[in-house]
Amino acid sequence: MTATQPPAAGLIPAAEPPAADGPGPAATTRPSRTLLRFVGKKILITAALLFGVTILTFLLVQAVPGDPANTNLSETAQQNPEIVAAYRAKWGLDRPLPMQYLTYLNNLIHGNLGTSQSTGDSVLADLKKYVPATLELAIPAMILSLLISVGLGLWAAVRKDRAADHTIRGAALVGLSTPSFWLAIVVLYVFFYLLGVAPNGGRLSTQLTPPRQVTGMYTIDALLQGRPIAFRDALWHLMLPVLVLTALTVSILIRFVRSAMLEVLDQDYIKAAYAKGLPRWTVLRRHVLRAGLVQVVTVAGLAFASLLSGTVLIEQIYSWPGIGQYAYRAALNLDLPAIMGVGLFVALVYTVVNLLIDILYGIIDPRIRVS
Amino acid sequence: MSTPTNAPQIAPDVMAEALPARRLFGLRPGAPRPERRRSGRRRHARGLTVVAIGILACWAIVAIAAPLLAPHDPLAQSGPYYAPPSGAHWLGTDQLGRDILTRILYGARLSLPLAVVIVALALLIGGTLGLVAGYLGRWVDEVLMRLTDLVFAFPPIILAMVVTAAFGPSARNAVLALVLVSWPTYARVVRSAVLSIRSSDFLSASRLLGVGPWRALWRDVVPNSVGPSVVLASLELGNAVLMLASLSFLGLGPRPPAPEWGAMIAAGSNDLSKWWVSIIPGIAILTVVLAFNLLGDAVRDWLDPRSRSRR
Numbered sequence: 001m002t003a004t005q006p007p008a009a010g011l012i013p014a015a016e017p018p019a020a021d022g023p024g025p026a027a028t029t030r031p032s033r034t035l036l037r038f039v040g041k042k043i044l045i046t047a048a049l050l051f052g053v054t055i056l057t058f059l060l061v062q063a064v065p066g067d068p069a070n071t072n073l074s075e076t077a078q079q080n081p082e083i084v085a086a087y088r089a090k091w092g093l094d095r096p097l098p099m100q101y102l103t104y105l106n107n108l109i110h111g112n113l114g115t116s117q118s119t120g121d122s123v124l125a126d127l128k129k130y131v132p133a134t135l136e137l138a139i140p141a142m143i144l145s146l147l148i149s150v151g152l153g154l155w156a157a158v159r160k161d162r163a164a165d166h167t168i169r170g171a172a173l174v175g176l177s178t179p180s181f182w183l184a185i186v187v188l189y190v191f192f193y194l195l196g197v198a199p200n201g202g203r204l205s206t207q208l209t210p211p212r213q214v215t216g217m218y219t220i221d222a223l224l225q226g227r228p229i230a231f232r233d234a235l236w237h238l239m240l241p242v243l244v245l246t247a248l249t250v251s252i253l254i255r256f257v258r259s260a261m262l263e264v265l266d267q268d269y270i271k272a273a274y275a276k277g278l279p280r281w282t283v284l285r286r287h288v289l290r291a292g293l294v295q296v297v298t299v300a301g302l303a304f305a306s307l308l309s310g311t312v313l314i315e316q317i318y319s320w321p322g323i324g325q326y327a328y329r330a331a332l333n334l335d336l337p338a339i340m341g342v343g344l345f346v347a348l349v350y351t352v353v354n355l356l357i358d359i360l361y362g363i364i365d366p367r368i369r370v371s
Numbered sequence: 372m373s374t375p376t377n378a379p380q381i382a383p384d385v386m387a388e389a390l391p392a393r394r395l396f397g398l399r400p401g402a403p404r405p406e407r408r409r410s411g412r413r414r415h416a417r418g419l420t421v422v423a424i425g426i427l428a429c430w431a432i433v434a435i436a437a438p439l440l441a442p443h444d445p446l447a448q449s450g451p452y453y454a455p456p457s458g459a460h461w462l463g464t465d466q467l468g469r470d471i472l473t474r475i476l477y478g479a480r481l482s483l484p485l486a487v488v489i490v491a492l493a494l495l496i497g498g499t500l501g502l503v504a505g506y507l508g509r510w511v512d513e514v515l516m517r518l519t520d521l522v523f524a525f526p527p528i529i530l531a532m533v534v535t536a537a538f539g540p541s542a543r544n545a546v547l548a549l550v551l552v553s554w555p556t557y558a559r560v561v562r563s564a565v566l567s568i569r570s571s572d573f574l575s576a577s578r579l580l581g582v583g584p585w586r587a588l589w590r591d592v593v594p595n596s597v598g599p600s601v602v603l604a605s606l607e608l609g610n611a612v613l614m615l616a617s618l619s620f621l622g623l624g625p626r627p628p629a630p631e632w633g634a635m636i637a638a639g640s641n642d643l644s645k646w647w648v649s650i651i652p653g654i655a656i657l658t659v660v661l662a663f664n665l666l667g668d669a670v671r672d673w674l675d676p677r678s679r680s681r682r
Contacts, residue, residue: 052521060537173668177661179613181620182636182653185643189650193643309528313617317640327529331536332622343533347524 038362046355053347054108057340058101113344114337118329123341126326131345132216133203134315134322138307141242145249145303150296152250153257154289157265168254175251181313184244188317191240198240201319205233241318249306253299260295264288294364301357308346423665426658434479443470445477445630453645463647466638471647474630475655481631482659485546486611492550494604497557502596504558505565506588512562519555527552528617535623542625545618549611560603564596598674605670609663616656632656 095103107113113123156168191198203218204210208230211221218234264270265288273283315324323342330338433440442461443449448468449460456463462471504515522530534548568574574591582590616633618624625631632652639648 049520049524052517053524056521057533060533063537173664174657174661177609177613177657177664179616179620179633179636179653179656179660181617181633181640182649182656185636185640185649186653189643189646193646305526309526312528312532313620316621327532328621331532334536334539336537339533339536343525343529346526346529350526351524 034366035362039359042355042358042362046351049351050348053344053351054105055101057344058104061336061340062097108344113341116330116335116338116341118333118335118338123337126338127323127341127345129216130321130323130326132213133320134311134324136203136217136219136238137241137245137311137315137320137322138304140238141245141249141307141310142300142303144242144246145253145307146296146300148246149250149253149257149299149303150289150293153254154261154284154292156254156258157261158284160262169258172251172254175247178248178251180244180248180310181317183247184241184314184317187240187244199237201237201317203234203237203320204230205237208233241314241320244314245307245310248310249303252306253303256299256302257292257296260299261288261292263295264291267291294361297357297361297364301354304353305350308350417669419665420669423662423669426662427666430479430483430659430662433476434483437476437480441470441473441476443473445469445474446628449473453642453648455645456647462651463645465635465648466645471635471651474635475632475652477630478632478635478652478655479659481542481625481629482612482615482656485542485615486608486663489546489549489553489611489615490604490607492546493553493607494557494600496550497554498561498596498600500554501558501561501600502565502588502593505562505569505596506592515558516562519558522552522555525552528614531614531618532621532623535618540623540626542629545615545624548618549614552614553607553611556607557600557603560599561596564599565592568592568595602667602671602674606664606667609660609667612656612660612663 111124113127115121116123116126119126152168156165159165188198188201192200199205211218211225211227211230214221214224219231219238222228222231222234270283270287273287274280311320311322311324312327313324314320315322316328319325323345327339327342329335330342446469449470450464450468452464452466452468454460454464454468460470460472462475465471465474500515504512525533530552531545531548534551535544538544538547568591574587577587577591615624616631616636619631619633620637622634622637624634627634632655635652636649636656639645639650642648
């Protein structure tokens with residue numbers, strides 16, 4: 001497809017003069033239709049996938065050994081077959097599996113994810129409480145790790161097989177081999193216990209009252225409410241977990257960025273740009289970085305997965321009340337509704353993010369839409 | 372469908388680079404062989420591979436000979452609670468007075484074999500399904516590939532966590548959960564290898580010569596799809612150790628008295644003044660995973676000459 005596409009695309013606008021009265025040249029309306037079709041197809045695929053995800057989680061709950069009537073009824077109630085039957089009828093447990101699935105799906109659509117056995121609240125309310133805390137970690141970590149990995153990856157690619165390349169790749173390999181939860185402990189030990197420059201964990205020092213919930217992210221809420229001290233304190237508490245998450249994600253990303261950049265550096269137009277006498281920095285900025293970034297977009301999905309997995313393990317160490325810690329406590333207490341809720345939520349976010357990245361990629365690189 | 376972000380989670384560069392089996396084994400007669408460079412860098416890389424093999428050999432010996440090497444009983448109290456590293460307990464003792472060195476040595480008996488089992492099972496299951504999907508095509512392919520999409524809809528550790536928590540924490544369930552989250556990568560890799568072989572000229576030639584489909588499957592398709600899956604498997608070993616340790620850190624691995632490295636780190640994580648309880652077992656994980664990763668890179672370079680020129 002790549003062999004025939006570029007010349008054809010190049011010929012059409014040249015052969016057809018733009019319509020005088022139209023809003024723009026004819027060439028712009030054609031790709032937008034393919035783009036719409038591309039986006040529509042992607043959305044359909046994602047919707048089907050999410051539907052599959054609900055079936056998977058439903059079956060997983062079914063496969064769990066143990067009868068809900070036994071775990072939720074008292075022992076005397078279990079002795080009475082009438083109560084058990086009434087309980088089953090009430091929750092629809094006496095109906096066939098497909099009917100039960102429909103009930104489950106109906107509940108999901110109405111935002112009913114069940115009640116957490118450990119917190120006693122509805123899983124949805126719990127998620128609303130814990131998700132902003134995780135976002136407050138994940139968003140800065142995502143931005144930082146994309147910036148750092150693009151910088152270091154480009155540097156390593158330019159200095160291929162030199163000392164800088166070896167150092168960067170070596171560090172990335174070590175980072176990739178480090179257990180995230182262990183790194184979190186080491187960093188906490190050094191910066192809190194030994195040096196005393198970082199807090200022990202949590203989102204805010206105990207003497208401060210948390211800002212009123214607007215976004216749920218303490219830094220932003222504190223700024224909105226004009227509380228600079230709370231803002232600085234929240235930022236201070238973010239430091240270590242964001243550092244660890246960023247370090248881990250950067251070490252995963254560098255490889256991909258580096259090989260994407262190497263591929264670009266190998267192209268003829270880069271050689272042409274150098275041959276033309278353009279300064280090195282201009283070539284890197286205007287040609288290499290721009291072309292390489294297209295591929296880096298796909299890496300963002302990978303970064304996101306890494307961040308989500310990372311927070312599950314790291315929040316526990318920094319006593320960060322996000323979905324990671326919620327999932328961890330749910331797993332320890334075998335709190336199934338909560339675990340399933342987190343699983344569904346994370347799958348939803350993850351597939352939607354991947355959908356957005358696919359679409360973005362299709363917008364940046366028109367060749368993708370056609371294939 | 373091969374959207375760029377769908378497949379890769381674990382080792383996308385393997386997919387990108389190790390897939391075309393024809394090139395992998397130089398099956399295209401006209402393909403130019405990459406120049407063999409014997410630069411300082413390659414020798415450097417070879418040195419690292421030797422170091423990696425050395426580290427893994429040491430750990431393998433430790434795993435086999437743990438009862439002979441370990442100074443104490445891994446499950447019994449052998450000193451005071453939380454004794455710092457000393458002559459009696461080189462790496463200190465944990466919250467129950469158990470010798471940490473002993474537990475780390477015995478831990479190798481869990482982590483190494485379990486990681487190998489995870490990778491072997493995932494390779495077997497994923498490889499077979501990928502072979503079936505690629506060779507039969509049509510609805511079988513469609514169903515199997517949608518299944519892989521489904522698994523890829525979750526970040527791996529989250530799905531593994533959900534599954535282990537649902538079925539109850541134990542070593543067996545942790546292994547099964549990790550197999551469940553990792554087979555799709557193998558299935559995809561093997562499937563694309565099979566697809567590229569199926570469309571190759573030499574397979575049409577053998578069909579013209581009267582070789583039946585089953586014979587072709589065993590003689591041509593299977594051997595040619597082994598390479599990419601071996602590369603993937605070797606790169607995944609380190610990941611398996613890490614994921615297993617992560618699950619046990621969350622309390623979802625082998626049951627408590629077992630000396631699992633991840634669980635040992637968790638045991639010391641709430642009291643930083645007893646740094647040795649957490650930090651030392653992590654170094655054990657780090658060395659094993661690093662060695663596996665170095666070895667995986669070496670296997671890839673060895674089986675896929677194309678990656679050499681790029682790296």
